[in-house]
Amino acid sequence: MNIKEAKQEISHTLQAYLEKDELGNYCYALVRQRPILLMGPPGIGKTAIMEQVAEENGVGLVSYTITHHTRQSAIGLPRIREKTYDGKKISVTEYTMSEIIDSVYACIERTGKKEGILFIDEINCASETLAPTMLQFLQNKTFGSHKVPDGWMIVAAGNPPEYNKSVREFDIVTLDRVRKIDIEADCDIWMEYAWKHQVHGAILSYLNIRKEDFYRVENTVDGKFFVTARGWEDLSELLKSYERLKIPVSDQLVIQFLQQEEVAGKFTAYYQLYTKYGQDYGIRELLDGTLPEERKAEKQQMAANGGFEERFTVTGLMLDALNDRFETVSELEKRLHMLHDALKYWKNYQTEKKENDCLADFIQEKKNQRQVRQDSGMLTVQEAKRERWMAGRLEAYEQRLKEAHIRSREEGFEKIRSWFAEEVEYKKAAEKAAGQCLDRAFSFLEDAFGDGQEMILFVTELSKNEKIMTYVSSHGCEAYFRYSDLLLYRKREAELQKDCEELSTDPV
Secondary structure, eight states, X not given: OOHHHHHHHHHHHHHHHHOBOTTSOBSSOGGGOOOEEEEOOTTXXXXXXXXXXHHHHTOEEEEEEGGGOOHHHHHOOEEEEEEEETTEEEEEEEEOOOHHHHHHHHHHHHHOOOOEEEEEESGGGOOGGGHHHHHHHHHHSEETTEEOOTTEEEEEEEOOGGGOXXXXXXXXXXXXXXXXXXXXXOHHHHHHHHHHTTOOHHHHHHHHHOGGGSSEEEEETTEEEEEOHHHHHHHHHHHHHHHHHTOOOOHHHHTTTSBOHHHHHHHHHHHHHHHHHHHHHTHHHHHHTOSOHHHHHHHHHHHHHSOHHHHHHHHHHHHHHHHHHHHHHHHHHHHHHHXXXXXXXXXXXXXXXXXXXXXXXXXXXXXXXXXXXXXXXOSOHHHHHHHHHHHHHHHHHHHHHHHTTOOBHHHHHHHHHHHHHHHHHHXXXXXXXXXXXXXXXXXXXXXXXXXXXXXXXXHHHHHHOHHHHHHHHHHOOHHHHHHHHHHHHHHHHHXXXXXXXXXXTOOO
């Protein structure tokens, strides 16, 4: 199973476990709610999908890497209690609450989310003293004498023995009480995630050419050498930062993330080419339509005459630039939705007040709410930015009302409605401009490469891009539909040819 399929399975399981009847009781018997055990190589995104599942289902998430824990922190500290049995006082040992269980209750208190996911990573790499505790946890959903709260699904993750010498095998009794999901690294599936999360275009373009370098783990006599999805994503963030700061990127830097010398060297060389081709082809100007026709023709001829790597890199540069354009449109859409919801709420806020003075109170209340949610960890960095933008727009509206000497609440709201309409028109203009960029990209690639493998790559990667597909489904794109149909036809043709070849070699 790939990581995308695993994420979907976990999300469906969570929904099943949390389903309630008309009385508010869980429909799924608690004793039958098996923990999920994810087994797969390191760095393929097991932790990342847990964050996504929790966010998308609106539940809490508590994550722990069990290798950092001692027996005391996992089970709790022992203490002596006196109990009376048959009239006799007897000293017994009890345990304080586990740090892990305590963190679940702390999450409930901090976020107000009474349901969630308890994620334990590297569960089969726990120290020898913790091995019985981990088996008890998977079998009985308890740490020591303390039970995981109802409404919290358990997900554990581990690495197969070939990746970690510290791995301990689970017995059949334990495996019979969990749902074991084996995950494999899949470059194509990761690329869908990468487009959505703005992974650097050079990495996406490189992996389109060399998918075999996406994930490597080698144990040799000279040591351990590896390249993982986590390494690519972390490298992406540093590349963006270095580019903003104009710091050169060296192979000594890259190998810190891609810890396999051959892959690190190839990617460093490719990154330098990617940067140079971006400058040589003037991709931004091509897409914006600001490049003179004679220069555009030169670029098309240069691309047509380029080698395999250059042609694919130009296609990758186009995809990266388009992703930036549509990401801007997508962010504008989300911000306007947030602003629209806030204005609807303000319309009914303190209706007894007939003047615009209450707008300042409303803005401050929104700021306070944002701060509380931010402090409790309920907002991502991007969500916090959107809320700050929304507050800024409301403050700008308030200032404009004051400058226009408008005090009436009703008149003020109508004025704000007109200003919001201007914001919507700006978003529509940005959306139209992005669509024109998409059309120009198709036109350039068609003139340079025709319907060759570069166009196949372009259409295939566009289909993985959620933001661009949202636009295409709403506004259409004649070239995209035309080439998509051609790709489907070719795929079917190849399948038929394969069937014919198999029939021709069938001895019957």
